[in-house]
Amino acid sequence: MRPAMTTAHALTQAYPDVSVLDTFPKLLAHNAAAHGGDVWLREKKFGIWNAFTWAEVEARVRHMALGLTELGVGPGDVVALIGDNRPEWLMGEIAAHAVRGMSLGIYRDALAEEVAYLITYAGVRVIFAEDEEQVDKLLQLGEQIPTVRHIVYSDPRGLRKYDDPRLVALSEIEARGAEHAKREPGRYGELVAAGQGTDVSILCTTSGTTSHPKLAMLTGGALVRHCAAYLKADPRGPQDEYVSVLQMPWIMEQIYAFGQALISRMKVNFVEEPETTMADMREIGPTFVLFAPRVWEQIAADVRARIMDASPLKRAMFDYGMKLGLKALDEGRRSPVADFLLFRALRDRLGFSHLTSAATGGAALGPDTFRFFLALGVPMRQLYGQTELLGAYTLHTADDVDFDTVGKPFEGVDLRIDDPDPNGLGEIVTRHGNAFAGYYLNEEETAKSLDAEGWLRTGDAGYFDKRGHLVVIDRVRDLARTAQGDRFSPQYIENKLKFSPYVAEAVVLGDGRESLAAIICIRFPIVSKWAEKNRISFTTYTDLSSRPEVTELIRAEVEQVNRTLAEKQRLSRFVLLYKELDADDGELTRTRKVRRGVINERYGEIIDAMYRGDRKIDVDTTIAFQDGTKQRIRTVLNVTHLTDAPPAGAGKRRAA
Template sequence: MTRPDGPSAEGRGEPGRTAEGAADTLPKLLVRNARAHPRDVALREKQFGIWRSFTWAEYEARTRAFALGLQRLGLGAGDVIGLIGDNRPDWVMGEIAAHAIGARSLGVYRDALEEEVAYLLEFASAKAVIAEDEEQVDKLLNIGDRLPALRHIIFCDPRGMRKHEDPRLLPVTELVALGEAAHRADPEAWARLVAATRGEEVAILCTTSGTTARPKLAMLTGGAMVRHCAAYLTADPKGPEDEYVSVLPLPWIMEQIYAIGWGLLARMKVNFVEEPETMMADFREIGPTFVLFAPRVWEALAAEVRAKVMDASPLKRRIYEMGTRLGLEALDQGRRSSLADQLVFRALRDRLGFTRLRSAATGGAALGPDTFRFFQAMGVPLRQIYGQTETLGAYTVHRPGEVNQDTVGVAFTDEIETRILDPDPNGLGEIVTRHPNMFAGYFGVAETGDLREGWLHTGDAGYVDKAGHLVVIDRVKDMATTSRGDRFSPQYIENKLKFSPYVAEAVVLGDARPHLAAMICIRFPIVSKWAERNRIAFTTYTDLASRPEVTELLRQEVEKVNATLPAPQRIQDFLLLYKELDADDEELTRTRKVRRGVINEKYGGIIEAMYRGDAAIPVDTTIAFQDGTKQRIRTTLKVVSMRQPIAMAAE
């Protein structure tokens, strides 16, 4: 399949050099690229089924109009400008424009609920928000009374906006018109703004993951962003011929690094899909050379592949199983299987849009080793990265030829220091790190215990292996020990469970308990397809999860995982939850990490009943949906013991 336009004729640049001299802020990098390469494609966006390209000159011109328009509205140095919506060129341009006038950008996740949006914007005293569409504008208007500092709501998509008459509302077309008028009146104003930007000034307020409490706002300077992106590019070089599809949320630090930092430094083309629902189709049209997916996306892709195989003919299933087996065996021997490639993997890479990949990464949380090995066997050049928002995102990565699914690689440069604090006899302790491009502190917080003498205490448990690679086990506070003294990592076992196409989420229990147990959420689209094929009637997620046939199916998956674990770490009891874990219910972070404190509190009664030995646990509760509607759930959760068979319903 052809891409919207061909690759640049230029070779890979020298990304490290771009962080030197005057280009120490994102606006300066944009201006330099627009001057040196005005007609080269910088960004693409798919609209109404057609890819629209932005050259560097167009990228700069619209960003300039945004910046001068914001200045005309009275915004300037030290102000906070929020951005909320899908990944779009206007988001990127709006962020760089905010930096150009000395303001600070604050990205808010598009699916954040009104309470989360209100907290972040109120805490930061945001004076303006660039919102994508009516959905996001409605959130802002509903919480307007809580945001006394908010003076301007700039919306990009005018559909559905005629009914609103709030004086704070301003269409992006009017903002651009203001900026263009300002440029005509003073053609040098933009150049003065950009020249005045300073690398040591805070440019980005980036939300932390918030696994234990409300997210904090890490203050990131423009210079640190540029320098750290340049350091990363020494470990994973990119250039103008590289293609990237921006699909992960732009408020997340790693999407900031790739879609903005790498895009400006390496002039890597950044592509924006039309809608989340068209992501994989648009992804395949571009055929990117680099991709970063969060573990949940890699897991979902692996599950989707196996689900499609289940629907295939017996012959195709046998071919897939043989090809996968050959591929994994070859991977264990440090090579690729050409036969497996011909039988299965070449077609799979094409179907997923991975044919042109030269580099791929996973980060933000741990990826199960089984999923990692599956994609490596497929020929995807997948590597682990590791970092925190406070460290400007990732600072370790696998080097080519040194990929190990059990580690997160080594530091980008010698300037990045990592050590293990208070290691036990096996070398396991808390990971602490420091480098020259760390965050500048938390917004609105005078002191933080996370940063001591320049070292960031990550809260993650890990060790350094014999090859010098960093191995991350779990959060320190989440490392658990049974009442019998057996230590285990819940996250490690959960990732093994999620390799199953039928498991969407899992929470492994057992800290200070006699044995391990698990609460499992089924992957509804795949389990429902399995149920339909097996003529199992059901109505809702809750009804499907309660079916004894589904319970037996999941029991078999748990048995497979148990067979790979030492006896003390095997799951002895499990149940299927009546609902999926949801970030809107604060059970997961926006990056899909389990909030164990919330889980233990919310499902405490169910957990106690499991360990009490109850075979059936009645549930009578109410769940709320995004549209505000509520539904009463009345069901009985069956606790499955791995020591006895399941009684199937009579025909």
Template sequence: MDAATVNDLPDLSLFDTFPKLLQLHARNHPDEVALRVKDLGIWHSLNWREYQTRVKTFALGLHHFGIGRGAVVALIGDNRPDWVCGEIAAHAVGAMSLGMYRDALDEELAFLITYSGARAVFAEDEEQVDKLLALGDRIGTVKLIVYSDPRGMRKHTDPRLISVTELMHHGDAVASEYPALYDELVAATKGEDVAVLCTTSGTTANPKLAMLPAGRIIRHCASYLGVDPKGPRDEYVSVLPLPWIMEQVYVLGKALLSRMTVNFVEETETMMSDFREVGPTFVLFAPRVWEQIAADVRARIMDASPLKRRLYDYGMKLGLDALDKGKRSWLADLLLFKALRDRLGFTNLRSAATGGAALGPETFRFFMAMGVPLRQLYGQTETLGAYTIHAAGDVNFDTVGKPFDSAVEVKIDNPDHNGVGEIVTRHPNMFAGYFGTEAASADLRDGWMHTGDAGYFDKSGHLVVIDRIKDIATTSLGDRFSPQYIENKLKFSPYVAEAVILGDQREHLAAMICIRFPIVSKWAEKNRISFTTYTDLASRPEVYEMIRCEVETVNKTLPDAQRIRKFLLLYKELDADDGELTRTRKVRRSVIAEKYGTIIDAIYGGRPSIDVDTTIAYQDGTKQRIRTVLKVVDLAPGDTAPAFPKRAA
């Protein structure tokens, strides 16, 4: 196959699968760096030829073990080149890949593996292998477990276990006996065959598995590149979980189309330092990461000298004032932002994005004022990720931009008198249905994907996403509000990690707040406040008073009916392992309502404090009994803020 290109992209009618694109680049750009990974402090690069060779031997190794068309190959671990190689190798033999979150618990893994019927699993290291082996006969479909890191593996004797090195030896043996086999396997792959099984968010139950054909991913990524171009000189750092649809889009789809270099950090703890070493030209972070970075910046300023704090405050004021006028402040850049971008690794950024959930306007403004070219994305797993984005120079903090191109149709279904209704969409490259069931495809009607999100179009044609329709709440007095909107405002505070807004069918709004422990603990130490644990710190009156100030600051920006009247600080952080959050950090409101029902009733019952005696389980199996008293802070109503249109909240 020759590389016929249109707009510098391969001919998508010929190169319609990931193995075909990889084969093309290995032939035409063999020595160009494709992947880079940091290990033991040293960056190691794989060029396109080495990338192709590793995928080929993986694929032929899978073929040796009878993994082929129609099979499912699962993958679990950190973002690493072997994950990507294993995924493309699965596609090369006609199998489907299924990414599983590295921190998934036993029940989640058992469900995904048995439901999909996965026959092979790429597991990065001992931690992941131990999880799989502990499931025993519950994952009886699994015949092969491939691990990359051999440390700690000598104690295991399970016959299903094999190292990546052994897998490659088998692959090399197959290649020696049948030299043309890999090329034949790749040529047999088809763009309309399902290649990726991608888990949905699962905010209410077990996730569904969206079936994504490779050709549709590739064509949709080509549309995406039309509004956010990338090329061989671009550097991307992969830090979001690879099972997430948007990381699949960037690390596989867009990288294999544009040949941008994908970098993998050494550890989660070294992410920002590794990020700075790369100096990427593009970054995609989930809202929780942008919120954490903003919180860390503000926390560092607390430890700075009085002069530096004044310079920071002055620079931020200049930057935000200029941003409100659609401009940039050269003085703010000189005093603050240039050094700040360098410290964070943002110096070379030409494009930055956030997606997966709503990002609070205050956090958005913070980075835009800094000079980070941040844009909001919106989409779903079923739509192959994002399909709207802000155009450069047309960024509105309260919206998610416009559709990629004319092929993407978005409309508001059953709008009310304010134009608010359910967001529905369709485009030529959506998912092929849900794996294993027809009934679960009810959200797809007449070719239109019903997102379950409430939204409207503003006067400039931008799409505004309010919240999940089922989550939009109404007080007993008839005032509608979006919990997510208010929660995002609270999370701009460096001291607030998570918040859950209550008030549906109640007289007023209340909040359950989780403190951001690393920053609040630093604040406590600086103010000589003694504490032992998270629970102890969250119960301190000084912490309550500090959080009270943060809540009152948010209240001033809200209409009177949507202000928080009461709040308390939870005795623990919300955790995906406890089912309180999804793996992409979205609140599971039904779980919260059930699990903390007694506390919620006590808040609205007028009690000034709530006794808690409970046990929490940690991931390592240990348990801890917690006995504490939660103080309910009653905020006196303040002056009425200018009323916002109800549809915008």
């Protein structure tokens, strides 16, 4: 049986004093001393959940930290980590902070050249690599990462054949640290006490939508103070369960799995594999989740796909339940009938039965997807922030959720809108006392982003509504105008398109053109299932996306979206791309944000042909896969013209 929920006031009163415990290692030591026998972490391995108490985690961190000192790591050195979300990542990062080093998280699916850039730029000396896959990636870089002295691996499987002198097992590091602890029993405590809140603890990569990511310097004191402010807006406590799904390098996972967990003592759970996330989450029954918009979109699409395979009776019940649920949502209430018929069982299947709070952040979530989950009974909230300002600093309150906004700022956060137009739309500029300390080794970019008074130019366009909620529209540089001067937000339209279970990605075009158009990528797992059900033969993604039946399927989805848009914002045509947009090709960031400049350059000929009025576009190109192999693609793209959009005319080509 779950413990009774504690009141928000009682939770905030019980939090430790972060003005004194101003680093992650200090908070860990405090919790280990006061609550050592309580479970903090769980990891599923070989089908079994393994628990780690605060005392056990602190003991391992102590040995890792002292082991790092044996390797010569000290104040100001950079320790990198790459791999899946595991307890060892969390422990390794805190250990790096304990010796007053800086941690740098690298996305597990980063390509070798991305890894080389980050390691070399930051001057990484030691890197924690989870397993053979990540070790291979590092060893292949050879002389491209000359600063690396030690590669520490936690999973030894497949690594016996290597003899690189830089390789060392995590178990050996811990053993050396344990011996050090015997020689100097008080040494670790001295290291932790010497740490200061003003020390830079984390080098956090920015999204890098236009170029290589920058490294934001985050101090330990700013991190824990900001997490404490966040917990005032959305309290949590030891009874709460969190499943670590977002990749560890992302700022929001640093906030939740580290900062908030260390302050509130909520339990952090690690799934066995990314593919088992939903099943493992159902076993845990989390009380809080944070997913990126693409994950919420995928969950909604999967639900709709499963309904496609259901019996006629179940499909009818789903449609009826959603109709009742959405109607009740619009009236500010919940539908007991819809909950009984549909939502209660669906929440249980998704692992959402115990949720008291759920959030989305990192990019905008389409209003249709947001409404879907609110109707389902998921207590969704939208948050907004940047890496430079330590993640989120606006959030809906539990009783004031609006899917068109990102809520109100936390206590102590200042927001303003610069250069507003007559409707109040302008650039969002933000300031609070827990901002980043600048970009690592990049004073020029720091000066561009952060002024002398601490105001950060976010680069996002937004405005305040009548209730004081912040509404974020799009990136300032991505707001577009048609040739007639009509403004539109590509991101807003893209999010509406991605609510369709058949659409994985969409890039809306039209800046400086007579009309709007889109490049669309199908959601292959679901469209392929639809094709099989309708006895449509296909071989590959490229083949499937070129089928006229699939084109008509997507046409119906686009036309449905068009009917919800103002006339000047409707799409006049679209094309189904022959491949998925891929972060490995530089078309998306690692957090799945579209790099519009890359799209405009790479697919410029396709875009020009669409606006010339071509009905068919010949493609002869080569695509590269992550394993280094290449494939030539020769196909014909069909441009679908829509009848319920403004008439199109040729326009001057500009950035998408």
